[in-house]
Amino acid sequence: MTWTVRRALQGDAGELARINVAAWQHAYRGLVSDALLDRMLPESRLKGWQRWLAMPDPDGVFLAEDEQGGVGAYCGVCEARDPEDVHEDLSTGELLALYGDPERKGTGAGRAAHQAGLDHLAAQGFRYAVLWVFQDDAASRSFYEHHGWRHDGAVREYDVDGQRLMTVRYGRFLRAPGRRSRPPSVPRSRPAFG
Numbered sequence: 001m002t003w004t005v006r007r008a009l010q011g012d013a014g015e016l017a018r019i020n021v022a023a024w025q026h027a028y029r030g031l032v033s034d035a036l037l038d039r040m041l042p043e044s045r046l047k048g049w050q051r052w053l054a055m056p057d058p059d060g061v062f063l064a065e066d067e068q069g070g071v072g073a074y075c076g077v078c079e080a081r082d083p084e085d086v087h088e089d090l091s092t093g094e095l096l097a098l099y100g101d102p103e104r105k106g107t108g109a110g111r112a113a114h115q116a117g118l119d120h121l122a123a124q125g126f127r128y129a130v131l132w133v134f135q136d137d138a139a140s141r142s143f144y145e146h147h148g149w150r151h152d153g154a155v156r157e158y159d160v161d162g163q164r165l166m167t168v169r170y171g172r173f174l175r176a177p178g179r180r181s182r183p184p185s186v187p188r189s190r191p192a193f194g
Contacts, residue, residue, distance in 0.1 A: 001107045003064040003072060005116040012063060013049035015071045017042035020049075023099035031136055036161045052076065058093065058124040062116035064109040072109025073100035075117035077129075084154075085130045085169065093126035093174070098140075114147060122174040129174055132158070135166040148172045 008016060021040045029037060053061060055078075063074040076097040086092045095117055100110040121129055131149065133140050141151075154169035 001066060001072075001109075003066060003107075003109050003112040005062055005064050005112050008053055008061040008063045008074060010050060010053050012061075012071070013046055013053055014042065016053075016061065016063070016074055017045040017049050019071060019074060019101050020045060020097075020099055022102055026102035027099075027137065027139065028134070031134055031165065032160050033163055036163070058121070058126070060117070060120045062113050062120060064112040064116075066109075070104075071101065072104040072107060073098070073113040075110075075113040077117040077121050079124075079126070080130055087128040087171070090128040090173075091126045093121035093124065093129045095121075095129055095131040098131075110143065111147070118174060119177075123177045127174050127176070128171060130169055130171045132156075132167045132169050134158075135168045141168075141170075144170050 021042045024032070024040060025037045052059070059076075059078040061074055061076045064072045066072060074097070075095065077093055077095055080086050080092040080094045085094065095114075098110060098114055098117070100113075118129065130152075131144065133144065135155065145151075149170040149172045151168050152171045156167055156169075157164050158167045159165075
């Protein structure tokens with residue numbers, strides 16, 4: 001499947017809220033109380049999405065959409081919010097949210113939105129990024145580790161509707177815009193001198 005990535009607009013708020021709720025209900029069942037997940041409604045998140053989508057840079061929400069305009073995943077980023085998350089030497093951004101439509105899991109939409117979020121942070125001048133993820137969310141942690149994130153040892157409690165859950169912080173360096181990674185070195189044959 002081919003995904004096109006773009007910055008989310010105000011008109012996308014309803015679809016982002018729908019995906020957010022569906023993703024929570026799918027990914028966090030067994031981690032977060034069923035009572036909370038069962039009462040989540042996209043409509044209750046709409047105003048929050050409208051506010052977030054109106055935020056200026058460096059905040060940004062990026063979505064991956066298919067050929068028909070269906071949204072598969074989104075990624076939200078900003079400047080690091082907590083002074084304790086800021087790298088001592090590098091400007092630090094934060095990946096706040098990365099969620100995909102559970103019906104499109106494994107299609108590459110999350111990977112595309114994730115990369116757009118990182119590219120945006122780098123374009124805003126950030127050279128390091130952090131994120132927080134539930135400690136027991138093995139699937140998300142595996143995704144992040146596969147995409148260059150590393151758990152840096154920080155752990156903290158997070159309150160989810162009165163339920164105390166442990167979260168862990170991940171960090172990674174960001175590549176400056178326009179810089180490409182080097183291709184793997186290929187041994188060159190040396191001319192024979194005779």
